[in-house]
Amino acid sequence: MLELKNIWVNAGNQKVLNGINLKIGKGETHILLGPNASGKSTLAKTIMGFSQFKVVKGKIIFESKEIQKLKTWERAKLGLFLVFQQPPSVKDITLNELLELISKQTNSNNKKIEKIFPNISGLEKRKLNVSFSGGEQKVSELIQLMSVKPKFVIFDEIDSGLDIVMLKKISRAVRNYLTENHITSLFITHRGDIMKYLNPDTAHVLLDGKIACSGDWKNVWKTVKKYGYEKCRKCPTRIS
Numbered sequence: 001m002l003e004l005k006n007i008w009v010n011a012g013n014q015k016v017l018n019g020i021n022l023k024i025g026k027g028e029t030h031i032l033l034g035p036n037a038s039g040k041s042t043l044a045k046t047i048m049g050f051s052q053f054k055v056v057k058g059k060i061i062f063e064s065k066e067i068q069k070l071k072t073w074e075r076a077k078l079g080l081f082l083v084f085q086q087p088p089s090v091k092d093i094t095l096n097e098l099l100e101l102i103s104k105q106t107n108s109n110n111k112k113i114e115k116i117f118p119n120i121s122g123l124e125k126r127k128l129n130v131s132f133s134g135g136e137q138k139v140s141e142l143i144q145l146m147s148v149k150p151k152f153v154i155f156d157e158i159d160s161g162l163d164i165v166m167l168k169k170i171s172r173a174v175r176n177y178l179t180e181n182h183i184t185s186l187f188i189t190h191r192g193d194i195m196k197y198l199n200p201d202t203a204h205v206l207l208d209g210k211i212a213c214s215g216d217w218k219n220v221w222k223t224v225k226k227y228g229y230e231k232c233r234k235c236p237t238r239i240s
Helices: 040-048 072-078 095-106 110-116 134-148 164-180 217-227 229-233
Strands: 002-011 014-024 029-033 054-062 080-083 090-094 152-156 184-189 202-207 210-215
Touching (some): 040 072, 202 217, 210 217
Parallel strands (some): 029 184
Antiparallel strands (some): 002 014
């Protein structure tokens, strides 16, 4: 469904991604691990077409179509969706008003969403993400995701700032939603513990703007926890 072919990206005059190659098949869930400043969020925003990140070389192919020259909104219309690590606050609209706008375009069933997150009524009436806690921001993002019905979702550090109870709840809700709706996904994470609730197909490690290694998520995470990311730096191809 998504393929990155030798992607090189600059932010201003600085190189931030250095020859990324990645393939994610339809319906698969992939994990992207890496330390801070390794380029994980840059990769997410590059896939979505954020203007501050310029693709200077390579191709981004989504459903057999090159999209690296498309605007962000054009990519969104194709079915790409990004769950922000720190979503922006919007004072001019409530979450409920946004969901009503979305439902007119997608015929989404908000009643079904309420069964997954039964305590969202308070959030719906508040201005979007204004004074939301970290957990409330995550729930707000997931509600929007489920309303939009995308084909491919990038989750940028969805596990950051969550305690273990909230992490389990959100991870399981997301996993069930993705599976039931056959949605392809890429999870970007620093912690890695979210993987045991998602059971992804493949895990990748990003270091210095390059994918250092890929493989079975259990083996990748075991290696990272035991030896740190430097072990992955020495990996020539895959951790199997």
